[in-house]
Amino acid sequence: MRRMLAMVAVLGLVAVACGGGEATDAGPVPGKPAGSETTADPGTSTTGPSPTASGTPTTVPASTTQVAVWLVRGETLESVTRTVPRVPGIGAEAVKALLSGPTTAETRSGFTTAVPKDTRFIGLVIDGNGIARVDLTRDFESGGGSLGLTLRLAQVTCTLNQFPSVRGVRFALAGELVSVFSGNGIVIDKPVTCDSYREVLGRPGDTASFAGIWPFATKAELDAYAGGADRTYRDPVATARDFAVKYLGMDNPVDFPSRSTGPGTVEVPMGFRYGEGRTPVPSPRATFVVVVRQLGAQGASGPWTVVEATASNILVTTPKAGDEVGSPVRVTGQAHAFEGTVNVQVREDGMVAGQALGRGFVTGGGDQLRPYSGDITFRSPGKPGGAIVLTELSAADGQGILRATVVKVRF
Incomplete structure (x- = not known):
């Protein structure tokens, strides 16, 4: 089903x-x-x-x-x-x-x-x-x-x-x-x-090798934003929340206390707010972690960028962060999800929720972590960088996102 x-x-x-x-x-x-x-x-x-x-x-x-x-x-x-x-x-x-x-x-x-x-x-x-x-x-x-x-x-x-x-x-x-x-x-x-x-198009050194996934996928985007007055992405938690909503497509996610893991790096645990039939979850819990970094200026004025998202129930072996991929891309790892199904999207830089170069799914374990492997075909990208987005969707409607793992790749 x-x-x-x-x-x-x-x-x-x-x-x-x-x-x-x-x-x-x-x-x-x-x-x-x-x-x-x-x-x-x-x-x-x-x-x-x-x-x-x-x-x-x-x-x-x-x-x-x-x-x-x-x-x-x-x-x-x-x-x-x-x-x-x-x-x-x-x-x-x-x-x-x-x-x-x-x-x-x-x-x-x-x-x-x-x-x-x-x-x-x-x-x-x-x-x-x-x-x-x-x-x-x-x-x-x-x-x-x-x-x-x-x-x-x-x-x-x-x-x-x-x-x-x-x-x-x-x-x-x-x-x-x-x-x-x-x-x-x-x-x-x-x-x-x-x-x-x-x-x-921008040289790979300017774009594809840049670690950012969203909202800044290139150093130029980061620099242009840093020169402006907007403050939204100068806060790591606000950046992680916007990523969950705008990039992943989550409906009103919950963020939990963040933790610094080094200079200019913060991990923000995220979870979902609604269960079946949009019934509020009584006690939401973190289901994945969004990692944000300051890839430019450090401190209070430095913009934050999402560099990865990880869910303990969706582990990716290949491709690894920064790998160069082509179509079809072989996606392998381990997963524990409802009926083992993990949805996979290939996106290029600049794409967000609702946009993808290619889509498919892989099947891991429905009872525990089990291996998965699958080939995802995608159309020719217009940019040298992008991401592989793996998500578990709600069993109720097949739409609400419960958890996600996102890996930065090159084309």
Whole structure:
């Protein structure tokens, strides 16, 4: 029965995000309450100039959500987090946030943009095959050499390709589909993905080797946040709680007294608040531990980042933290869960609850810790780093998360 629930949950999460066209529901918005969405209604396109956007992660009110946008630092791209309106056309909002350019804090951290400042958003439509057609003004192709043109195409492509339902991107200028971009003759007559621009993505030393999983998956994101005024992630317990809600998708988790295990490292035990039928658990207990570290500045002003989560009932032998993995990835270890079922997701940096490159499950013991082994296939990542997320779901509804183990990996 539990396996059937797991498979139903996987099938139910097949999604299309952030545009219009023959789209389907992409599931919960990353880090948002149930009922919010990262997708656009079928046939929807949003128009108008890009708004001014915040450049740092914050505690997001119900009317907003967080997305990643790709900016330029040096000659490569790195992602930063932006807060945008929580509307059906979230992909359009992400593009408009990109067109607004880097914030003051991001500029101080060395970020720029290759997108001409006069570029305006016209519309976005996603067809039934997951191909996003983004329409921009002709200013988008003005000026710049070969590298600059490639960077701006990559910025828009990666910003849209973060949504799992977007399988490719086509560009239109003033309503006309583009096959050859600018006078430099860059051919874009077929859908492109973030992986198409791997040569200009952040170097592995800048991203994949960074220990952070969430909310900061790169040193650049951490530095940009540190230069801002938001205080949310300068507290280790608040960071762990947000991780449980926004990254894992838990409903109102319980945190227990934290403990320092060394300079700039804190372990925060977490548990679940509700049992079957959302009945409050009389005496919640810790079921897994979230490990947070200060990977930049230390002390009261230093931001905290989740580097792993561990559950004693879900032990992972392979892959180990920092391992390079490809599809399919062999996941092995020991587990004790209801009917032995442990759900597995492969995510790239920037993905949160409801988003994954690939999903599956493994089976350990239903009575005690027993070995498990399974291969999880996943689509091509657009970033060099990510995580393997293993969770035990509630036996009551197959959805509520009871415990989790999360391992940082490279692609």
